Amino acid sequence: MSHAPPIVFIVDDDVSVRESLEALINLTGSQAETFASAEEFLARPRVSVPNCLILDVSLPDLNGLELQKQITADRADMPIIFITGYGDVPMTVQAMKAGAAEFLTKPFSEDVLLDAISQAIERSRETMDRDAELQALRDDQATLSRREWEVMTLVISGLMNKQVGFELGISEITVKAHRGRMMQKMKARSLAELVNMNAKLRPALPVKVDNRL
Numbered sequence: 001m002s003h004a005p006p007i008v009f010i011v012d013d014d015v016s017v018r019e020s021l022e023a024l025i026n027l028t029g030s031q032a033e034t035f036a037s038a039e040e041f042l043a044r045p046r047v048s049v050p051n052c053l054i055l056d057v058s059l060p061d062l063n064g065l066e067l068q069k070q071i072t073a074d075r076a077d078m079p080i081i082f083i084t085g086y087g088d089v090p091m092t093v094q095a096m097k098a099g100a101a102e103f104l105t106k107p108f109s110e111d112v113l114l115d116a117i118s119q120a121i122e123r124s125r126e127t128m129d130r131d132a133e134l135q136a137l138r139d140d141q142a143t144l145s146r147r148e149w150e151v152m153t154l155v156i157s158g159l160m161n162k163q164v165g166f167e168l169g170i171s172e173i174t175v176k177a178h179r180g181r182m183m184q185k186m187k188a189r190s191l192a193e194l195v196n197m198n199a200k201l202r203p204a205l206p207v208k209v210d211n212r213l
Contacts, residue, residue, distance in 0.1 A: 004049040006121045010034045011041045011067070012056040012083070021054060024110060025117070038062035046075065050128060052101065052120035054113075057084040057091065065094060072099050077127040079120035083108070137201055140186050148182040151175060155182075155191065156198050 008025045010032060012018050018034040025032040035041040038059050053071065057064040068080055079101035084091070092103045101123060102116040144152065147168075154164045165175045188194040 006050040009053045038067040050125040151178040
């Protein structure tokens with residue numbers, strides 16, 4: 001889904017701003033969705049396509065900076081572009097430190113906004129691709145039996161088949177069999193690729209594996 005048409009969400013309490021931004025974004029081939037408040041936006045279900053959020057700092061209920069805190073907690077694939085008519089340095093610093101993609105002070109040119117949107121959408125797409133790749137690795141890892149897991153752990157630590165067999169108390173031939181199935185399940189074409197997969201998985205929490213030998 002990371003290559004589907006992107007969605008640009010707009011949260012601003014000024015209807016004229018919402019309408020003008022919606023018209024501009026629709027001309028670029030992206031889909032625009034507008035909301036008058038943070039609470040209205042939060043009621044919108046999450047999407048599985050590249051996206052970004054154009055967010056006014058000053059809103060009638062939950063302000064933009066408060067909404068940012070909620071979004072960044074569980075929506076890493078949604079970069080935020082702040083817009084405001086009265087931005088100051090502390091506000092800008094706070095937003096950028098919290099991960100905002102851009103902070104624009106009104107009035108800003110269409111080109112500046114469109115460039116910010118383009119970069120934010122690309123950032124969202126890259127995040128979604130990474131997340132999808134990591135989830136696929138976790139799914140593959142979860143299919144490993146306990147013994148295959150043990151073999152993989154020792155193999156990526158640098159041990160040869162004979163050494164792995166010694167550590168596990170099994171024959172080298174048995175190690176090769178487990179190793180072959182493990183490599184097939186992980187879709188790894190080489191030891192180097194397996195090590196790289198492990199590096200990506202390492203920060204993740206341990207996954208449950210099949211306990212069969």
